[in-house]
Amino acid sequence: NAGVTQTPKFRVLKTGQSMTLLCAQDMNHEYMYWYRQDPGMGLRLIHYSVGEGTTAKGEVPDGYNVSRLKKQNFLLGLESAAPSQTSVYFCASSYKASTPNTEAFFGQGTRLTVV
Amino acid sequence: SQQGEEDPQALSIQEGENATMNCSYKTSINNLQWYRQNSGRGLVHLILIRSNEREKHSGRLRVTLDTSKKSSSLLITASRAADTASYFCAPWNSNSGYALNFGKGTSLLVTP
Numbered sequence: 001n002a003g004v005t006q007t008p009k010f011r012v013l014k015t016g017q018s019m020t021l022l023c024a025q026d027m028n029h030e031y032m033y034w035y036r037q038d039p040g041m042g043l044r045l046i047h048y049s050v051g052e053g054t055t056a057k058g059e060v061p062d063g064y065n066v067s068r069l070k071k072q073n074f075l076l077g078l079e080s081a082a083p084s085q086t087s088v089y090f091c092a093s094s095y096k097a098s099t100p101n102t103e104a105f106f107g108q109g110t111r112l113t114v115v
Numbered sequence: 116s117q118q119g120e121e122d123p124q125a126l127s128i129q130e131g132e133n134a135t136m137n138c139s140y141k142t143s144i145n146n147l148q149w150y151r152q153n154s155g156r157g158l159v160h161l162i163l164i165r166s167n168e169r170e171k172h173s174g175r176l177r178v179t180l181d182t183s184k185k186s187s188s189l190l191i192t193a194s195r196a197a198d199t200a201s202y203f204c205a206p207w208n209s210n211s212g213y214a215l216n217f218g219k220g221t222s223l224l225v226t227p
Contacts, residue, residue, distance in 0.1 A: 004157075033215060042203065042219035043158070050213045058214055090157055094215070102207075103148065104215055106157030 002026050006091050006107035013081040013114045021076040021110050023091030031094045032074035033058075033104070034066060036087040043090065049074055050096075081114045088112075117142060118216040119187075119204040127224045134191040136221040138204030141185065147206045149178060149189050152220070158203060161189075194225045 007022040023032065030051050035043040035058075045058030049068040063085060065077045074093075078085060088111050094104040119138040128134050138147065146165045150158040164171045164180045164187065171178045177190040187206075191198055201220040 031213060031215075035217075040219065043217040045214055045216055048214050056214070059216065088155075092158070092215070102146070103160035103163060104150075104158070104205075106159070108157050109155070 004091055004093055004105050004107040006089075006110050008110060009108065010111045011113070013078075013112065015081060015083060015114060017081050018077070018079050019081065019112075020078075021089055021091075021112075023074045023076070023093075023107060025072055025074075025093040025105070027093060027105065028071070029093035029105075030071075030096050031104075032068065033092045033094075034064070034074065034076045035090045035092065036060065036085075037090060037109075038087050046076065046089075081112075083114045086112060086114045117144065117206050117208045119147070119206045119218045121202065121204055121218050121221040123221060124219065125222045125224070127226065128194055130195055130225055130227050132194055132225075134194050134198070134223055134225070136189050136202055136223070138187045138189070138206070138218070139185060140187075140204075140206040142208055143182070143185075144206045144208050147180060147187050147204060148215075149176075149187075150203045150205065150217070152201045152203065154200070158217075161202075191223075194223075196225050196227055199223060199225045 033048040034046040047066040052071040091107040092104040122137045148163045149161045203217045203220040
């Protein structure tokens with residue numbers, strides 16, 4: 001099993017450009033999450049989804065949009081990239097939080113630099 | 116939303132010593148998870164403890180939970196250089212939504 005796969009692994013954008021980060025999981029998980037990690041800030045939740053077709057805002061949603069058209073995929077979009085969005089982005093997935101096997105599985109991260 | 120706060124922010128010990136890190140949270144929880152992050156990698160789940168449990172073991176890991184103090188601790192016994200990583204707690208409450216939130220973590224350095 002591949003687990004959680006993020007595409008791409010690295011990306012450099014110019015200010016104002018747009019891009020989409022793809023997260024794919026093959027574990028049939030209901031929940032999926034997007035985080036960003038900056039030095040000294042820990043992981044901050046951007047958006048999450050509790051099922052196909054549903055999304056919700058996390059702690060730092062501004063400047064990002066998401067879509068969950070298929071259960072296995074969770075897309076994170078930057079419509080107009082800003083230098084403040086330079087970060088490492090992590091995707092994660094899990095079964096429903098109320099079930100016994102509720103641990104989250106993480107992707108390997110996407111390093112995004114906006115210049 | 117529920118979020119844990121890890122303490123200390125940084126911890127440096129020698130191989131063979133025990134490492135203890137703590138997590139505090141603000142509201143009641145259903146469960147609390149601990150994760151490890153090696154430098155530059157995604158988080159890896161270590162252990163989950165439910166609100167009705169007080170202690171749980173997994174190999175060299177021991178997690179305790181004190182719901183009256185709203186705190187949890189992670190003990191790593193006989194630390195190894197390979198334990199060098201950041202450790203995060205994630206308290207979860209079904210009444211505060213389905214988000215899984217993390218704090219800033221504890222950075223553990225184990226030196227030979």
